[in-house]
Amino acid sequence: MAPEMYKKRLLESESGDTTLTNTLTGLWARSLANRFTREYTESGAPVLPPLVQRGAVSDVFVAALMQGDPDY
Numbered sequence: 455m456a457p458e459m460y461k462k463r464l465l466e467s468e469s470g471d472t473t474l475t476n477t478l479t480g481l482w483a484r485s486l487a488n489r490f491t492r493e494y495t496e497s498g499a500p501v502l503p504p505l506v507q508r509g510a511v512s513d514v515f516v517a518a519l520m521q522g523d524p525d526y
Contacts, residue, residue: 463524480507489525490514 456464463486473487477494481504485491490511501507518526 457519459519459522459524476501476507478508478511480504490518 467486471486472484473491474482475485475487475491475495476482477491478485480502494511502510514526518524
């Protein structure tokens, strides 16, 4: 289940707040646009194969969760 901070952000979002991205898992999906998806895309860093990408960014998600920061 999603953490409460992400559920709250989803409920407070509007229809234009989403983006198509492969930066989160390596697979294309619609997601709420946030600082992480914007900065990763703008950096030009390569997106790794699916399970590798998810593992590579997992420390960012864990840190964001621990800090209560839904923008990552």
